[in-house]
Amino acid sequence: MTNHPSQSSVTTNAALPVPSGRVEGGQLDVWTLFNNLTAQHKAINLGQGFMGFPAPQFVKDAGSAAVQDETCTQYAPPRGKPELRNELAKNYSAFFGRTINPDTEIVVAAGGNEGLLCVFAAFMNPGDEAILMEPAFDQYTMNLKMISGVPKFVPLKTRPGVDPAQEVLTADDWVLDIAALRAQITPRTKVLVVNTPHNPIGKVFSTAELTEIAAVAQEFNLVVLSDEVYDRLTYEGKPHVSIATLPGMWERTVVSCSAGKAFGVTGWRIGWMIGAEALITPCLRAHTRYVFTVNSPMQVGIAHAFQQAAQNDFFARQRGEYLARRDRFMRALDRTGLAYTIPHGSYFVLVNTGRIRIPVGYTFPPEIADRDPCYKMGYFFTKEIGVTGIPTTEFYSETNSPLGQDYIRFAFCKPDDVLDAAAERLLRVKQFM
Ligand code: PMP
Numbered sequence: 001m002t003n004h005p006s007q008s009s010v011t012t013n014a015a016l017p018v019p020s021g022r023v024e025g026g027q028l029d030v031w032t033l034f035n036n037l038t039a040q041h042k043a044i045n046l047g048q049g050f051m052g053f054p055a056p057q058f059v060k061d062a063g064s065a066a067v068q069d070e071t072c073t074q075y076a077p078p079r080g081k082p083e084l085r086n087e088l089a090k091n092y093s094a095f096f097g098r099t100i101n102p103d104t105e106i107v108v109a110a111g112g113n114e115g116l117l118c119v120f121a122a123f124m125n126p127g128d129e130a131i132l133m134e135p136a137f138d139q140y141t142m143n144l145k146m147i148s149g150v151p152k153f154v155p156l157k158t159r160p161g162v163d164p165a166q167e168v169l170t171a172d173d174w175v176l177d178i179a180a181l182r183a184q185i186t187p188r189t190k191v192l193v194v195n196t197p198h199n200p201i202g203k204v205f206s207t208a209e210l211t212e213i214a215a216v217a218q219e220f221n222l223v224v225l226s227d228e229v230y231d232r233l234t235y236e237g238k239p240h241v242s243i244a245t246l247p248g249m250w251e252r253t254v255v256s257c258s259a260g261k262a263f264g265v266t267g268w269r270i271g272w273m274i275g276a277e278a279l280i281t282p283c284l285r286a287h288t289r290y291v292f293t294v295n296s297p298m299q300v301g302i303a304h305a306f307q308q309a310a311q312n313d314f315f316a317r318q319r320g321e322y323l324a325r326r327d328r329f330m331r332a333l334d335r336t337g338l339a340y341t342i343p344h345g346s347y348f349v350l351v352n353t354g355r356i357r358i359p360v361g362y363t364f365p366p367e368i369a370d371r372d373p374c375y376k377m378g379y380f381f382t383k384e385i386g387v388t389g390i391p392t393t394e395f396y397s398e399t400n401s402p403l404g405q406d407y408i409r410f411a412f413c414k415p416d417d418v419l420d421a422a423a424e425r426l427l428r429v430k431q432f433m
Contacts, residue, residue: 021145022145022146022148027367027371028367030138030390030391030394031047031048031390033367034047034048034378034382034388034390035047035048037379037382037383037388038382038388041382041383041386042386043381043382043383043385043386043387043388044386044387044388044418044421044422044425045388046387046388046389046410046411046412046414046418046422047388047389047390047409047410047411048390048411049199049347049348049411049413050266050411050413051264051266051413051414052413052414052415052418053264053413053414053415055263055264055265056263056264056305056314056318058305058308058312058314059263059264059265059301059302059305062300062301062302062304062305062308063265063268063297063298063301063302063305064301065301065304066296066297066298066299066300066301066304067297067301069297069300071296071300072296072297072299072300073296073297074296075292075293075296076108076293076294076295076296076299077293078107078284078287078288078292078293079103079106079107079108079284080106080107080108080272080293080294080299081108081296081299081300081303082102083299083300083303083304084108084270084272084299084300084302084303084306085102085103085106085108086102086303087302087303087306087307088100088102088106088272088274088306089101089102089105089106090306091306091310092274095242095245096242096244096245096250096274097245098250100274101277104277104280104281105274105275105276105277105280106272106273106274106280107272107273107280107283107284107287108270108271108272108294108299109256109270109271109272109273109287109291109294110269110270110271110290110291110294110295111258111260111266111269111270111271112227112229112256112257112258112260112261112271113139113143113271114269114271114287114290114291115254115256115257115271115272115273115283116139116140116143116225116227116256117143117146117147117286117290118273118283118286118287118290119191119223119225119254119256119273119283119286120143120144120146120147120149120191120225121146121147121286121289121290122254122279122282122283122285122286123190123191123223123282124144124147124149124190124191126147126148126149127148127149127150127188128149128150128188128189128190128191129149129150129151129152129186129188129189129190129191130144130149130150130151130152130189130190130191130192130193130225131151131152131153131154131181131184131185131189131191131192131193131222132151132152132153132154132193133153133154133155133156133176133181133193133194133195134153134154134155134156134395134396134397134400134403134404135155135156135200135201135392135395135396135403135404135407136153136193136195136395136396137195137199137200137227137395138394138395140193141397149191150188151397152184152185152186152189153184153396153397153399153400154176154177154180154181154183154184155180155396155400155403156174156175156176156198156201156203157174157175157177157403158173158174158175159173159174159175164339164341164352164354164406165339165352165354165355165406166339166355167339168334168339168340168341168342169339169340169341169342170341170342170344171198171201171202171203171204171341171342171343171344171345172203172206172344173341174201174203174341175209176209176212176213178212178213178216181213181216182216185216185220185222189220189222190222190223191222191223191224191225192213192216192217192222192223192224192225193224193225193227194210194213194224194225194226194227194243195226195227195228196210196226196227196228196240196241196243196345197228197230197231197233197234197240197343197344197345197346198230198345198346199229199230199346199348200346200348200350200390200392200395200407200409201341201343201348201350202341202342202343202344202345202346202348202349202350203343203344203345204234204238204239204240204241204344204345205241205243206241207241207246210241210243210246211246213243214243214246214247214248214249217243217249217252218248218249218252221252222252223252223253223254223279224243224244224249224252224253224254225253225254225256226242226243226244226253226254226255226256227256228240228242228255228256228257229256229257229258229260229261229271230261230345230346230347231257231262232261232262232315232318232319233261233318233319233322233345233346233347234319234344234345235319235322235323235326235343235344235345236344238344238345240345242255244274244275250275250276251276251278251279252279253275253279254273254274254275254279254280254283255273255274255275256271256272256273257271257272257273257274258270258271259271259272259298259302259305262315263302263305263309264318264413265298265302268298268301268302269294269295269298270294270298270299270302273287322347322412322413325347325412325413325414325416325419326343326347326349326412328412328416328419328420328423329349329410329412329419329422329423330342330349331423332419332420332422332423332426333349333351333426335423335426335427336426336427336429336430337355337430337433338351338352338353338355338356338426338429338433339351339352339354339355340352347411347412347413348409348410348411348412349409349410349412350392350407350408350409351389351407351408351409351410352406352407353377353381353406353407353408354406355433356377356380356429356432356433357432357433358376358377358380358432359432362380364376364379365379371391372391372393372401372405373405374391374392374393374401374404374405374406374407374408375391375393377391377408378390378391378408381408381429384428384432385425385426385428385429386425386428387410387422387425387426389408389409389410389411390408390409391404391408391409392404392405392407392408392409393405395409410422
């Protein structure tokens with residue numbers, strides 16, 4: 001074999017390839033960091049929002065049958081399998097109060113997350129801005145980075161006069177200052193993200209609140225990306241309202257949803273975008289570039305799951321189960337004396353840690369030592385209390401992160417025995433208050 005001198009000099013002397021700014025990542029991401037810490041300290045993981053209980057059997061059966069179905073073994077159309085789009089149109093027409101056209105007003109996405117990316121890509125050029133309400137699901141900012149979009153932030157704040165460290169609040173106590181929202185808008189603003197039910201607050205925006213937001217969107221000709229992945233998980237009779245149903249808003253709203261949340265199958269990676277044809281067509285173009293088409297069997301599995309859910313009252317039952325989990329977890333928090341925000345939707349609870357005192361001289365490992373106090377509190381929970389949550393500063397920009405400093409987010413989409421074990425451990429917190 002001949003040795004090739006030019007080749008060996010290239011390998012030894014050349015600089016290493018440099019990744020683009022789009023994918024640069026400084027510190028370890030919060031999910032990996034806290035999953036690692038959870039394993040290391042044998043903590044109970046109420047951090048990441050994946051279901052800790054099995055998916056419904058009828059959903060899994062529908063998925064298995066679709067895998068065996070020869071019509072599901074090849075490419076689906078980029079817009080999505082007609083079986084699923086037809087079911088979605090049936091399902092959502094009543095909700096939106098209009099007949100949804102499955103051939104023009106729906107695109108099936110690879111989970112809610114891909115839907116978000118498509119909407120940003122469809123309506124933003126590099127340097128264009130999107131408004132996010134903080135605390136905000138962390139993928140928005142990262143998705144914007146992928147398309148060289150710029151996030152602008154407006155915080156949801158607790159009402160003046162309430163004391164979040166001492167009182168149990170409700171998600172309604174977190175409010176948007178509409179003037180602060182307007183102040184973030186510039187000629188480059190193209191997209192306004194609304195997330196209801198909200199992660200991580202659990203806020204379900206009222207019609208009155210959405211009406212105010214809608215007026216701003218109309219005044220400044222913004223596309224509203226309405227992230228409604230928790231649309232079927234609302235409690236206490238709070239109605240889930242889509243901003244797309246408000247007057248003049250169908251024409252400027254893309255709604256993004258997730259089968260992962262609706263049916264407890266986050267690993268299937270099925271979501272959908274719904275909106276007017278003029279909005280959905282550019283989203284389809286972006287989607288066709290990103291993934292071309294979504295896996296066929298799970299689309300048909302979800303189509304059949306929707307059909308059966310209509311017969312077996314699944315969504316009402318599921319809502320009841322989540323409500324029971326929420327209440328179980330809130331009772332556990334009540335026994336600790338910690339203040340928290342009662343969620344009206346989604347499956348997260350923000351716990352206020354303002355009254356917890358980490359002992360003086362307490363030491364943190366290197367991966368935590370240079371992080372903010374919220375991360376330190378998160379670490380303290382994992383190691384000393386034995387229950388993992390996610391530091392809420394993760395859901396804030398650097399400027400607004402002081403607003404999230406005193407909150408840890410816990411996910412209650414876990415089985416009763418896990419919630420009960422967490423409840424026992426959470427009592428340990430009392431010695432630090
Ligand atoms: N939006 C919000 C607010 C979420 O919490 C999540 C999932 N955690 C998503 C979108 C993404 O959903 P999916 O898993 O279907 O991509």
